[in-house]
Amino acid sequence: MKFKTPKGTRDFLPDEMAIREYVLQTIKRIFESYGFECIETPAFEDLELLTAKSGDVAKQIFRIETEKERKLGLRFDLTVPLARFLANNPQIPKPFKRYAIAPVWRYEEPQAGRMRQFYQADIDICGSKGMEADVECIACAVDCLETLGFKSLKVRINNRKVLEGFVEIIKKKIPARIEFGSLEVFRAIDKIGKIGADSVKKELEKIGLPRKQIKDLLGMVSIKGRFEEVLEKGKELLGNIAKEGIEELEQIYEFSKFYGISGLLVLDFSLARGLDYYTGPIFEIEAETKRKVGSLAGGGRYDSLVELLGGRATPATGISLGIERIVEIMKEEMELPKTKIKAFIANVDEKVKPQAIKIAQRLRKDGISCQTDVMNRSLTKQLEFADGLGIPFVVIVGEKELKSKKFKLKDMKKNVEKELSLEQIINILKESKQK
Amino acid sequence: MKFKTPKGTRDFLPDEMAIREYVLQTIKRIFESYGFECIETPAFEDLELLTAKSGDVAKQIFRIETEKERKLGLRFDLTVPLARFLANNPQIPKPFKRYAIAPVWRYEEPQAGRMRQFYQADIDICGSKGMEADVECIACAVDCLETLGFKSLKVRINNRKVLEGFVEIIKKKIPARIEFGSLEVFRAIDKIGKIGADSVKKELEKIGLPRKQIKDLLGMVSIKGRFEEVLEKGKELLGNIAKEGIEELEQIYEFSKFYGISGLLVLDFSLARGLDYYTGPIFEIEAETKRKVGSLAGGGRYDSLVELLGGRATPATGISLGIERIVEIMKEEMELPKTKIKAFIANVDEKVKPQAIKIAQRLRKDGISCQTDVMNRSLTKQLEFADGLGIPFVVIVGEKELKSKKFKLKDMKKNVEKELSLEQIINILKESKQK
Incomplete structure (x- = not known):
């Protein structure tokens, strides 16, 4: 009898958790500095709610068996539960700025970098129509990543209204008998970066677009240049169509200056994003990394979702940080602490164990994370153990040290010892940053 | 169409989350100061694993539908996943000190204070047989609660080996044809505090114990007095029986002196705890609260569990803090912050919005949590909104203020304003503790 973690899931050991914790705590601190507050919703929801607007994801929901009650499923993202929360709590003051950092679950075939349980970190501003809300979400995510x-962050921006405008232009030139939905077109266009323009052409042909119009459409969404230049060209193409979308993009650019991030913005008319519920601006953030990966964060405005799920009309926008991808890149490309433990208080023999414990208790009062021996081990074994865990400092406690009130502080990386008073040791440990 | 949270679950709004976060972050910080490291296991496990040693809880497991794969269930505690983790990771250095703060799920009839999703906060020391490990867990939990x-914390202590000893004594005086398991007797005795000695008598009669021996047993487990006195009387009663259990209790008392908590220890032979897997010391922590509640933390040693689940023999001990109960009491009896947001940076009119955002960005660099307006609201409306959320300070930004470089800092509780430089404001906000 040997049990394993279920398919598509895994355990995180302390050294990997130290990195995950560093990432999640940093993001949490920055989310909070922007005045986002956290709420918590249950891990599972009504299955009917989860499938209502989820499109393809509906097939990936973990279903829970219940006897008499409504059917349940594990949440597959944090936005649908937020929209349900808003529908249930119309009294909540607006704007409602909430963050959530939590696991979600998808029942799909596991792949490299795609597990069945993974974390999302979301911020959303609900109740505000203004583009400053979208820009604040982007600025906060940029702050987290930096x-x-x-x-070398790059914030790709587009607007669903503008995309609708482009589709409108080509629809005018296509016989009315050729029918297709804008969402299908968006989903195809969204793949340009991944599968290339030629493959997208084929997908658009399948949807039923004539070749001439496919060429026109791909021409429109491929305009390159500085934000203002691309915007100007888009305006010319659209004329009187999608004026609201263009204005929103203008405002986003203006507000981004206040946050000092306008230089990172790239207007990319080919950005579409996969989800059905976006209604206005959409955005994705990329960074320069050694290994090529997609975006590290993405989001957009979804002004109709809360109403669709039975609530009051509530404009809302938000962005989600891809925690698993961020952690993977950081593990590969950055130097990170292996443990949060700062010190091991070693006792020379069992007689001085009580004093070693007392010193540890003193350090803990100052918030210094430390361990003492609980295995009756020799000093050598204690040092080996501390080294194995990656603990950066060891304090050595013996009868001699207790008499002189000077203790050896051993820096495990540099392999040097110093004789110091307890107060000096506390100051050094408090100030040393774990890296 | 209106969706609700599933039966037995609920949403936590920002004001309640502020309290939960305060509790969880405090506990996390103290767990870490004792050198515990966190690991993370998936929310669901093999159903067979979950039911293997869970006794009555097996009926309360949320089952997940899967098509081709092994049957899964949501975890009902954090100890079984830890034991499975240890069985899967025999290489992990010992002692392994791990903490976990996470939700667990039980499919049972919801009651006041008992939901289907609730949090546990556990610390465990795995790989050490020594009683210093048990005492360290207790000391850390005491530190959290204080x-x-x-x-007025009280740590009730007992030992399963001693309880076994008492049962052995009475078994000797009962005809061999009367058969019963020690665990049944423990479960009955454990209820003395809740249902009273008379009801426990009846339960023991049902199990099949003769009246005389029930009287003897209840007499033995009801010894009261100082720790050392109760221990002495226990020793006399047991003679040569359960020597190991008595020694463990003696050691626990000795080690507790090093941690300065021996004065809180109460030796209570009637403490049994419900779970099947305890093998040695067991403990529960209570506090003096206005409303009478049971224990706030509880745990014990389980030296056989890892082996029973297919791993190497690994002695282990741990304690779990009852987060939901702790939060409930704190909400009733203590004054707690309603939000983590420190300041609202209000703009007098739309013209100065960019400057308000820049000031907010400056404050965030110093880790000060703040919001700005994203709704084009008047100054009055902004102040009302900040007050509604319980934000303690408002900084007012207008053209006059920008010229003089002095800004009004409004203390919302005291309803007083001061004109200050930005640096002065930052210092005040950094130093003010949210209460």
């Missing part, structure tokens, strides 16, 4: 050490 | 503001 603080984590990501370089 | 730091949270709980008063």
Whole structure:
């Protein structure tokens, strides 16, 4: 009898958790600095709610067996539960700025970098129509990624209204008998970066678009240049169509200056994003990394979702950080602490164990994370153990040290010892940053 | 169409989350100061694993439908996943000190204070047989509860080996044809505090114990007095029986002196705890609260569980804090912050919005949580909104203020304003503790 983790899931050991914790705590601190507050919803929801607007994801829901009650499923994202929460709590003051950092579950075939349980970190501003809300979400996500050490960020921006406008233009030139939905077209266009323009052409042909119009459409969404230049060209193409979308993009660019991030913005008319519920601006953030990966964060405005799920009309926008991808890149490209433990208080023999414990208790009062021996081990074994865990400092406690009130502080990386008073040791440990 | 949270679950709104976060973050910080490291296991496990040693809880497992794969269930506690983790990771250095703060799920009839999703906060020391491990877990839990503001803590201690000893004594005086398991007797005795000695008598009669021996047994487990006195009387009663259990209790008392908690220890032979897997010391922590509640933390040693689940023999001990109960009491009896947001940066009119955002960005660099307006609201409306959320300070930004470089800092509780430089404001906000 030997049990394993279920298919598509895994355990995280302490050294990997130290990195995950560093990422999640950093993001949490920055989310909070922007005045986002956390709420918590249950891990499972009504299956009917989860399938209502989820499109393809509906097939990936973990279903829970219940006897008499309504059918349940594990949440597959944090946005649908938020929309349900807003529908249930119309009294909540607006704007409602909430963050959530939590696991979600998808019952799909596991692949490299795609597990059945994974974390999302979301911020959303609900109740505000203004583009400053979208920009604040973007600025906060940029702040998170820069603080984590990501370089050369690029924020790709587009607007679903503008995309609708482009589709409208080509629809005018197509016989009315050729019918197709804008969402199908968006989903195809969204793949340009992944599968290339030629493959997208084929997908659009399948949907039923004539070749001439496919060429026109791909021409429109491929405009390159500085934000303002691309915007100007888009305006010319659209004329009187999608004026609201263009204005929203203009405002986003203006507000981004206040946050000092306008230089990172790239207007990319080919950005579409897969989800059905977006209604206005959409955005994705990329960084320069050694290994090529897709976006590290993505989101957009979804002004109709809360109403669709039975609530009051509530404009809302938000962004989600892809925690698993961020952690993977950081593990590969950055130097990170292996443990949060700062010190091991070693006792020379069993007689001085009580004093070693007392010193540990003293350090803990100052918030210093430390361990003592609980295995009756020799000093050598204690040092080996501390080294194995990656604990950076060892304090050595013996009768001599207790008499002189000077203790050896051993720096495990540099392999040097110093004789210091307890107060000096506390100061050094408090100030040393774990890296 | 209106969706609700599933039966037995609920949403936590920002004001309640502020309290939960305060509790969980405090506990996490103290767990870490004792050198516990976190690991994470999936929310669901093999159903067979979950039911293997769970006794009555097996009926309360949320089952997940799967097509081709092994049957799964949501975890009902954090100890079984830990034992499975240890069985899967024999290489992990010992002692392995791990903490976990996470939700668990039980499919049972919801009651006041008992939901289907609830949090546990566990610390466990795995790989050490020594009683210092048990005492360290107790000391760390005591530290958590005292730091949270709980008063007059009492740590009730017993040992399963000693309880076995008492059962052995009475078994000797009962005809061999009367058969019963010790675990049944323990479960009955454990209820003395809840249902009273008379009801426990009846339960023991049902199990099949003769009246005389029930009287003897209840007499033995009801010894009261100082720790050392009760221990002495226990020793006399047991003679040569359960020597190991008595020694463990003696050691626990000795080690508790090093941690400065021996004065809180109460030796209570009637403490049994419900779970099947305990093998040695067991403990529960209570506090003096206005409303009478049971224990706030509980745990014990389980030296056989890892082996029973297919791993190497691994002695282990741990304690679990009852987060939901702790939060409930704190909400009733203590004054707690309603939000983590420190300041709202209000703009007098739309013209100065960019400057308000820049000031907010400056504050965030210093880790100060703040919001700005994203709704084009008047100054009055902004102040009302900040007050509604319980934000303690508002910084007012207008053209006059920008010229003079002095800004109004409004203390919302005291309803007083001061004109200050940005640096002064930052210092005040950094130093003010949210209460």
